[in-house]
Amino acid sequence: QQPVQSPQAVILREGEDAVINCSSSKALYSVHWYRQKHGEAPVFLMILLKGGEQKGHEKISASFNEKKQQSSLYLTASQLSYSGTYFCGTEIGSNYQLIWGAGTKLIIKP
Amino acid sequence: NAGVMQNPRHLVRRRGQEARLRCSPMKGHSHVYWYRQLPEEGLKFMVYLQKENIIDESGMPKERFSAEFPKEGPSILRIQQVVRGDSAAYFCASSPLGQGATGELFFGEGSRLTVL
Numbered sequence: 081q082q083p084v085q086s087p088q089a090v091i092l093r094e095g096e097d098a099v100i101n102c103s104s105s106k107a108l109y110s111v112h113w114y115r116q117k118h119g120e121a122p123v124f125l126m127i128l129l130k131g132g133e134q135k136g137h138e139k140i141s142a143s144f145n146e147k148k149q150q151s152s153l154y155l156t157a158s159q160l161s162y163s164g165t166y167f168c169g170t171e172i173g174s175n176y177q178l179i180w181g182a183g184t185k186l187i188i189k190p
Numbered sequence: 191n192a193g194v195m196q197n198p199r200h201l202v203r204r205r206g207q208e209a210r211l212r213c214s215p216m217k218g219h220s221h222v223y224w225y226r227q228l229p230e231e232g233l234k235f236m237v238y239l240q241k242e243n244i245i246d247e248s249g250m251p252k253e254r255f256s257a258e259f260p261k262e263g264p265s266i267l268r269i270q271q272v273v274r275g276d277s278a279a280y281f282c283a284s285s286p287l288g289q290g291a292t293g294e295l296f297f298g299e300g301s302r303l304t305v306l
Contacts, residue, residue: 082232112295114295114297120299121194121281121297121298121299121300122233122281122295122297123297124294124295124296127293127294167232167233169233177235177238177246177248178233178235178295179235180225180232180233180234180235181232182231182232183230183231183232
């Protein structure tokens with residue numbers, strides 16, 4: 081039931097792009113994306129509701145393909161501040177409970 | 191407007207002792223969630239509470255763990271007779287939205303429990 085995130089880790093140079101994927105075996109009501117820096121609280125990035133919408137947050141955007149039961153997070157022209165672990169949380173049915181992926185660790189080098 | 195406040199940030203206990211973790215949600219938020227996180231892993235849902243009510247405790251171990259969110263005061267996650275396997279970071283999140291609604295969760299900085 082836990083969504084699968086890929087890749088598990090990625091190392092980029094500042095300015096490069098990255099894509100993080102989140103796939104579920106269950107039909108999804110929504111997908112939530114958070115970023116967590118080491119030793120800190122997870123911080124909200126965005127929510128995507130079923131309907132195939134795409135959202136953006138500065139240079140971070142995401143898509144949600146409900147037919148494929150997957151979401152992708154796109155980071156363009158990455159900055160050092162983007163480093164951290166990215167988690168997707170999936171909502172199966174509108175029941176508020178999120179099932180979290182294991183995370184994708186993103187390291188940005190200058 | 192203060193964020194979600196958790197304390198203590200770090201707690202060390204010996205096996206068999208009790209651990210009490212506290213969470214004060216953001217002002218105006220009456221929905222609290224507790225999550226557990228092991229190193230290099232994702233968040234595992236434990237319990238969802240509203241004021242004076244446990245809505246969903248399906249993620250809580252049946253024994254030794256309990257949670258409450260009283261009318262006044264913080265939400266408390268209580269772990270009795272701790273064992274080494276309880277060592278983890280425990281995060282609290284709050285939300286202004288109720289059950290069935292989808293919204294942003296506001297997380298606290300977490301309480302890191304170490305059991306010796």
